[in-house]
Amino acid sequence: MKDKVVSSLREAIINTGLKSGMTVSFHHHLRNGDFVLNMVMDEIAALGLRDINVNASSLFDTHKPIIEHIKNGVVTGLSANYMAAGIGKAVSEGVLAKPVQFRTHGGRPSDIELGRTPIDVAFIAAPTADTMGNCTGKTGKSACGSLGYAFPDAMNAQKVVVITDNLVPYPLANWSIPETYVDFVVEVPEIGDPKGIVSGTTKITRDPVGLVMASYAAKVIKSSGLLKDGFSFQTGAGGASLAAAKFLKDIMLKENIKGSFGLGGITGYMVEMLEAGCFEKLLDVQCFDLRAVESIRDNPNHCEISATHYASPSAKSAVVDSLDVVILGATEIDENFNVNVHTDSNGYIMGGSGGHSDTAAGAKLTMIIAPMSRARLPIVTDHVTCVSTPGRDVDVLVTQGGIAVNPARAELKQRLIDAHLPVIDIHDLREKAEKMTGKPKKLSRGDRVVADVIYRDGTKIDEIRCVPKEG
Amino acid sequence: MKVLKKATAGTMESSDAYIEIEPCDDVEIELSSVVKAQFGDSIIETVKSVLSECGVTGARVKISDRGALDCVLRARVETACLRGKEQ
Structure with a gap:
């Protein structure tokens, strides 16, 4: 068989048979350094195709050129699990006629595999690939580590195009995605900017408020009864979450857990926690920094997992189902513990669920860590602007001004009280914050729906309305 | 009294405010704020009240608010007034 390498991206797109009105997909492991989505969409526009539906696992501000493609009618539909603030602002102001379809990191692969969101052509940015399409993110000048989110796209799209800047002779050993799914391979000079793909070492916070929250978070975990041999854990990359991980590591090492x-x-x-013996394994759907990329390449106990394996609710099982504790963030949380991570307090889209509601549903202890207020806006509100994760899946909110436990978790509340932690009713916490900040005036919302928020089971959990332009 | 010279106080850090004050016949307040929709009226009220407490009847005040708490705002405006009244 002749190999699958075609001479240009244009030729690859033509060969896939992509037509106006079809759906293309992208993964986001190259994060804000990604060049692939823009180069593909520019080529699709140049071919004169229109009415394209883009299903991306996440959109970053490096993808802002997509706004022009929306204005020109090349792109008329968007699906994503996360959308950065630059694109989010344009969507919130109503650039797209059809509402954006927000999913979760587990809901997206589930909906793809169940045939609810079929993909015509998947474009896989691959830091290394061979001539038949075996590919990996672990090596190459644009290495990003795990390719977790790309698996369901590769395995279910009608046609699959691998785009690489490190084409190697067949066969590549240690592939992530095998050739069995790949139709065409394209070599380009650069798939991304390494500086935007992986950050340097993410530093833990030095902010005293963040450190107080992190210290409470670690103590809550310790008091929860879950911190024992066999413990499993997920946390975000934010400063306070990382600080919580550091305090947790100290406890685990001291108590030999x-x-x-x-x-x-x-x-x-x-x-570091893996190497220090705090965990037997790391299960990795995406690498955030250089250290993680090196580790997934060199340490056999650091394993790549697909998005399906990570969090899909329709898989026979997913890792989130075996998770003990997750630490998550919030832009707002209401008195029923519903969490918003999609919009800021002015109603502009600036994020998305990612794995938020998947891990919250799976974990035995779901902890939200957030300051009592950010820039004068209290974190606790009467109703969140957008329900990203339902309150029934949220167990505890940790702030510097106290720890609020979901009333449905009486046993956990008692454990925290017994450990002399500053437990506070969530209504009182709201009042405490508002005493400091003043009571914020309610904002008016536009009438038009600019995004549907689709829960991991495929049902709509909320919608996001437009923000009227100022003046 | 009137402010005698240009003065500033505060920073552009989140949860702070940057105040610029300069001589003017009347009190003129210009506000930009990340929480204008939620707290705009309350911020203007606070600024007016601090100006009056400081005895300032003429000044152009430009507030770049990054979500400062009321007490922070008060302190920054008062400092700007005192600096603007120095000979």
Whole structure:
């Protein structure tokens, strides 16, 4: 058989048979350094195709040129699990006629595999690939580590195009995605900017408020009864979450607790915990920094997992189902513990669920860590602007001004009280914050729906309305 | 009294405010704020009240608010007034 390498991206797109009105997909492991989505969409526009539906696992501000393609009618539909603030602002102001379809990191692969969101052509940015399409993110000048989110696209799209800047002779050993799914391979000079793909070492916070929250978070975990041999854990890459991981590591080492696995988007801090013996394994759907990329390449206990394996609710099982504790963030949380991570307090889209509601549903202890207020806006509100994760899946909110436990978790509340932690009713916490900040005036919302928020089971959990332009 | 010279106080850090004050016949307040929709009226009220407490009847005040708490705002405006009244 002749190999699958075609001479240009244009030729690859033509060969796939892509037509106006079809759906293309992208993964986001190259994060804000990604060149692939823009180069593909520019070529699709140049071919004169229109009415394209883009299903991307996440959109970053490096993808802002997509806004022009929306204005020109090349792109008329968007699906993503996360959308950065630059694109989010344009969507919130109503650039797209059809509402954006927000999913979760587990809901997206589930909906793809169940045939709810079929993909015509998947474009896989691959830091290394061979001439038949075996590919990996672990090596190459644009190495990003795990390719977790790309698996369901590769396995279910009608046609699959691998785009690489490191084409190697067949066969590549240690592939992530095998040739069995790949139709065409294209070599380009650069698939991304390494500076935007992986950050340097993410530093833990030095902010005293962040450190107080992190210290409470670690103590809550210790008091929860879950911190024992076999413990499993996921945390985000934010400063306070990382600080919580550091305090947790100190407790685990001091008490000689041997955890089972660390999960998620993986940072250098989780790698340190693996190497220090806090965990047996890391299960990695996405690498956040250089340390994580090196580790997934060199350490056999640091394993790549697909998005399906990470979090799909329709898989026979997913790792989130075995998770003990997850630490998550919030832009707002209401008195029923519903969490918003999609919009800022002015109603502009600036994020998305990612794995938020998947891990919250799976974990035995779901902890939100957030300051009582950010820039004068209290974190606790009466109703969140957007429900990203339902309150029934949120167990505890940790702030510097106290720890609020979901009333449905009476046993956990008692454990925290017994450990002399500053437990506070969530209504009182709201009042405490508003005493400092003043009561914010309610904002008016536009009438038009600019995004549907689709829960991991495929049902709509909320919608996001437009923000009227000022003046 | 009137402010005698240009003065500033505060920073552009999150949760702070940057105040610029300069001589003017009347009190003129210009506000930009990340929480204008939620707290705009309350911020203007606070600034007016601090100006009056400082005895300032003439000044152009430009506030770049990054989500400062009321007490922070008060302190920054008062400092700007005192600096603007120095000979």
